[in-house]
Amino acid sequence: MRRETERFWNSQLENAVTVPDFAAWQDRHEALSALADALGRPERISTGPEDLQAVWHTKLGRNTHALVFVHGGYWRRFSADNFVFVAETAAASNASFFNVDYRLMPETRMADVIDDVVRGCEVALQRSDTVVVVGHSAGAHLAVEAALRMTRPPDAVIAISGIFDLDPLRYAFIQAELCLTPSEVQEFSPLHRADTLDCPLHLRTGASETVEFRRQSARMYEAVIESGGEATIEFMDNHHHSSIVAELADPGSVLSHLVQNILA
Template sequence: MSVYRNFNQECLDKQYNVRGGIPGYQAIFDRWARESRDFRATHPVRENLAYGDDPKQALDFFPAISRGRPLLVFIHGGYWQSLDKSDFSYVAAPYLRHDINVAVVNYRLAPDVPMAAIVRDNQEALAWLYRQAEVLGFDGNRIFVSGHSAGGHLTAAMAGTNWEQFGVPAGLVKGGCAISGLYDLEPIRLCYLNQVVRLTPADVAAYSPVHHLPTTKLPMILTVGGDESDEYHRLQAQYAALLREQGVETEVVVQARGHHFDAVDYLGNAEGELAAAVLRMIAAAS
């Protein structure tokens, strides 16, 4: 019996079960945590800056050498229910080398809070950063957002946010990089993940980036691991087409190979094409 498109329940679940397709994924998580811990030990960082009252509503800020430089925000993945900002400090390396500030954001997770709160947390984090630009020493008019998996979804959601409702400029986000993003939440609602995420049809309509495209002409970079499931590739192709129809400058960085967790590593690889594309995007807005 078809549950979504041409997938029965088992096949749909397999399309989105990224851990199931990556033997030894825990070793990857352990490496991220270890490399990020080492990175924080050797780079200046302001840890656990609170943008809200909950302990999860906090971020780590890695300052550039010079004042008034751009800011790249990173939003972690984990299917809205796991992982932590402390696992991803290492992605800051290529950008700090180019005198670009980096902020790595935490947010509340499912099932403790619904999707509305998860999206709102990230919006509040970006609005808070904008208001703290002078204190933290970066250029509040050059804020860029990146994220992986669920963070890719949230990056796209930030790009499509009406920022004026937060009392900040409509063009708060100057560009985005979404890695292995989940741009339509309907298959998530229908697969095994919804046992924890608990999406409703109203959530799908309200928080799917395919239904809320950017209204400003910010550039967007999209990428997905070459070996990821067909659904991840389909979601990216669909979102890229919609962005281009909207007149949004959209660059797709092709990864010939690589699984879901390799994809985010490329953001922190100074020698790779993804980091180069992000650096070009930031430089173009300077």
């Protein structure tokens, strides 16, 4: 029975299997990031003693306005460098860009990962008046967790294809790497603390994503609204887990326009 349970959750959460041409999309993200390098060389700002404790700042517009991006990778892979293409949306928003790196699991625990992201977001808060935090996949989870802990909430969080209830992960392939404990699941599932979120939350998920990814966003939306908070949700047509974030490389896209309108 346990094997059947794991097979089910893998069918919902293992993007390398469920996303068509997953490896090709990783290559596309890297190619888009290489193009975005032309926008300027970022400044590395340390947020701790280790290499991945850093935020990369590129001045692309007003110092008063900032787009902060938190990458995904199931908390255990990728780096800010893989998602430099998000700078295209920052430039179109006439805003500074802060691309957050963080230590990876399982070498560090979830509490430390979240602390790294909070520190990166705080750098933007110290330098800018208006701050929008955008996260994709695990980065969407981290963006919300950071917003719950920052010294002042950001002006908005845009959570793309996020996971907000960590419990299903304990029954899927990823648990072998993350080794999530019951206490970590309880403490770091923002779904359970939606009533304490003090900023607007904009949830966006691909309409072609698995039921579980769509359910996660729907439940988070319901939890925020039921607690009297402000949230929007949209299931974006013709997008899956890897294609949706690539919209941020295109200033003319719907997702990029969402960011631009908030930072206007």
